[in-house]
Amino acid sequence: MALLEVSNLEIAVATGGQLLPVVRGVSFEVKANETFGIVGESGCGKSLTSLAIMGLLEGSQVRITGGSIHFDGRELTALSAEDRRAIMGAQMAMIFQEPMTSLNPVYRIGDQIVETLRQHRDMSRRQARDRAVELLDLVRIPEPGRRIDSFPHQMSGGQRQRVMIAMAMACDPKLLIADEPTTALDVTVQKEVLDLMADLQSRMGTAIVLISHDLGVIAETCDKVAVMYRGKIAESAATGELFSNMCHPYTRGLLNSIPVVDRDVEWLEAIPGRVPTIDEVLSGCAFHPRCAMAEARCESEDPDKRDVATGHTIRCHFAEVGSA
């Protein structure tokens, strides 16, 4: 049985007295030691899917409206907020694009790691501090015994990202969700951070869900990939299979496009138009207005999921199989 099994997950945003669906029946599973990639443009529902797994949607206007999230033998959607919190720091951890989401600017980084450790582990201050130095060393912060007393602003962006990874790995989680962890970093530092995550995974056996809008990052790091478009998985396969037999026109568009990350927009040159907003009503396949292959049927009928090879599924009426 997989460590994480997400089945028919549905998430909706409550706005103006109505519930607008934003994640529309997403299913995937992740095994221990596996890296599962979720890729798609901004606004496709990647972050909400990961926040739902982490139990971080509670109390917001966004909520789970259907489906299940099974983690390590437990149904998470049925747990109380308190039980979820206990699981969160100890068994699942999440890292974000912006390290300052996790790091508090007014505390020394060492104190923040010590705090995380002491929340979830029975450790003295001394033991936790020693462990924090080890963790900083593990994420390759130079002179960890000295840098442990730095404040976040005294570190570079890449180092802060490493500290956030150290905090996430502090309790040796079974699952790490990394939501665009390298998007804000330049290419060299990006590669170092991805290598670091792969290295930690091989030492600790952590399952990783890696979210990115960059198919290149996914290709290099993931065992399996799900391509998400407007709240649904458009195509999913093992990475090798996906790249040798790319079927969905959206996946092909992502491959041919160059994400622009140094602005707040991600402009994908190869796919005209943009992801529809959640309040736009669309009939048929959500991708049809942007799809070069679209025919009449695509405007009226939303394609069901179908298998094109072992473990390889798509949602498209017309994608030709085996013509990548």
Ligand SMILES: Nc1ncnc2c1ncn2[C@@H]1O[C@H](COP(=O)(O)OP(=O)(O)O)[C@@H](O)[C@H]1O
């Ligand atoms: N708190 C919220 N309130 C209203 N709409 C939201 C909220 N969070 C996300 N959304 C909308 O849900 C959609 C999916 O968001 P998100 O999961 O963040 O996408 P991604 O991570 O793929 O960029 C977007 O259209 C976004 O505008």
Ligand SMILES: [Mg+2]
């Ligand atoms: Mg996001």
